[in-house]
Amino acid sequence: MTETGSTLLEIRDLVKTYRGGVTANRGISLRLEAGQIVGILGPNGAGKSTLLRQIVGLTRPTSGSVRLGGRVVEAGRMWVKERIAYLPQHPLALADLTVAQAITYSARLRGVPAAEAARRTRRLLESLELAPLAGRPLYTLSGGEHRLAGIATVLAAPAAVVALDEPTNELDPLMRRRVWEEIRGLKRPDRLVLLVSHNVLEAERVLDRVVILHQGQVVADGTPAALRAAVGESVRIAAVFEGPPPVGLAAAGEVEERDEARGRLVLRVDPARVPAVLARVVAAPARLTGVEVSRSGLEDIYLAWRERLEGQRRGGQERHGP
Ligand SMILES: Nc1ncnc2c1ncn2[C@@H]1O[C@H](COP(=O)(O)OP(=O)(O)OP(=O)(O)O)[C@@H](O)[C@H]1O
16 A cells, blocks of 8 residues: 555545445555556456445445545535546446537536637547547447547546546557547646556556455555566567477476467566577477567566466465465
């Protein structure tokens, strides 16, 4: 947990048990600071959306609290609406409005003057390539178009806390890139951007801090660099051969993937071993058609944490973390 004087959002011992008995969050405590973009990652059902909905005040915690600037967040309060902008995973609001109306309305709702709201609407329609859809009601849009329109409504008047649930879900690669640029552009010393994403590789480029949830608990929390160091720095060597990959190029524990049919061999090695292993890959008695060497990224960190947790569960251990 990061301890500084500039905590904007304080989450204490948050527990959420839904009617029906599913416990989605089991005692989450976090201090989140302004000036950061924080990613909440974790497998399906880990409790990410539940956490986000409690943070924005839409889901009431079973116990524990969420405080924004020291005040308990409660749904429907004007001060909460003014300070938190939220993109839900399945947006339903404003469905009868046209794309342009929804963006403008959202800006006006947060107190943006009419002329400025119109200017922002034009800019967002342009940058997110929504101009051809400006006059279409939201309910007529495709999944990806709807998501882009939702992002535009949030960006029209970004608040002190911007909470985005899967902002790039259903978007094509070009629009994903645009949206990541817009998210990066949201970073300001007085604003906290929180996002849930499964696009770990893309998220990594914008995140200052990563919180990994697993079964409703925080299992890792830190900068991407710190989390990388915690799981051990390693280098990934992905080689493609014509025909089945040769054996014996690396130690058994270093082989992450072997695909006989595609001739693909993925190794994960200690940085000091890279020259020796690469030399063997290149000198192997099979035609090498491609090789890619990369440092471990957030996706690897994430997978390593999952492996570790599953190992602990199999071993019947109670303790989480490295
Ligand atoms: N309204 C609800 N009523 C009952 N159970 C719910 C409700 N919403 C979520 N859950 C359950 O709570 C758990 C956590 O769900 P949540 O949506 O927070 O996970 P998530 O990490 O966001 O998952 P995903 O990545 O699949 O979106 C899941 O087991 C889910 O089925």
